Amino acid sequence: MRRVLAALAVVAVVGGCTVQAADGDGKNRTPVRIELPDSASPTPRATTSTPSSATPARVLWSRGDTGRDIRELQARLRQVAWIFEGPTGTYDDATVEAVKGFQGKRGLPKTGETDSVTWQRLLRMTREPGKWELYLMGGQPADAPDARCMTGRVLCISKSSRTLRWMVDGRTLTTLPVRFGTEYTPTREGVFRVYWKSRDHYSTLYHSPMPYAMFFSGGQAVHYSTDFAARGYAGGSHGCVNVRDEAAISELFDEVRTGDKVVVHW
Structure with a gap:
């Protein structure tokens, strides 16, 4: 039993x-x-539920960043009409708002920061900006001064870098972006002298103001241009050397004397 x-x-x-x-x-x-x-019970298969979350896109640039990459970002945003000033090379409030607008239009998170996804989308919609798109409103570095600028008081003007150096005895005191004449009205090159200064000059030939004019060759002068201030290198002069910074040329006008040398070179 x-x-x-x-x-x-x-x-x-x-x-x-x-x-x-x-x-x-x-x-x-x-x-x-x-x-x-x-111990004899069947062990259920372990199940782990990990929430799937996409890895956030890497942020490339954000408010406060500066440099050439920011200029390219701003130039490309100009091409698609999301920004209308600059490029300045500084990721400022206007750039933040432009990036937000671009992101929102395409269903991306409106952070105002340029991440890798936003940048790739912008690249596909735009073309590589040229040098003068990057420096449309100035800010480009000046090239080395011409040897003829190294002595005396000189307005040393480079066509290659589109800059004006105000130099005294080989030392640069001021550097300004400048604009020149067009293909049909080119700015003359060579060594000249300032022969006349006219603070509130008005051109009767072109019917336009030429404030802070410093004449150096016939009717060609260094002067302030409201058109250059507004449109940058999108326009050109009738042969004069345009300056877009009114405060700076006002100070320069007071320093330059009649008889000072002007060198226009490549």
Whole structure:
């Protein structure tokens, strides 16, 4: 009988069922519940639910950044009419708002920061800006002064870098971006002298103001230009050397004397 009960216990363990215990007289008594040990229970497969979240795009440039890359960003934003000033080379408030507008129009997060996704989208919509698009409103570095500028008081004007250096005895005191005449009315090159200064000059030939004019060759002069201040290198002069910074040329006008040398070179 003991062997029978042992066999029934084994079956119960394996089957996980309820077995009936029998007395010696063969009568059934209270059923005995055989519980399976935890170790015998099937181990459920581990399931881990990791929320899927896209990796944020890497931020390339943001407010306060400066440099050539910012100029290119601003130049490309100009091409798609999201910014209308500059390029300045500084990631300023206007650039933040332009980037936000560009992002929002294309369903990107409106952060105002230029991340890799925003930049790639802008690249696909624009072309590589040229040098004078990057420096449309000035800010370009000046090239080395011409050897003829190294002595005396000189307005040293470079056509290659589009800059004017005000130099005294080989030392640069002021550097300004300048604009020249067009293909049909070119600015003459060579060595000249300032022969006349006219603070509030007005051109009767072209019917336009030429304030702070310093004449050096016929009707050609260094002077302030409102058109250059407004449009940058998108325009040109009738042969004069235009300056867009009125405050700077006002100071320069007071320093330059009649008879000072003017060198226009490449």
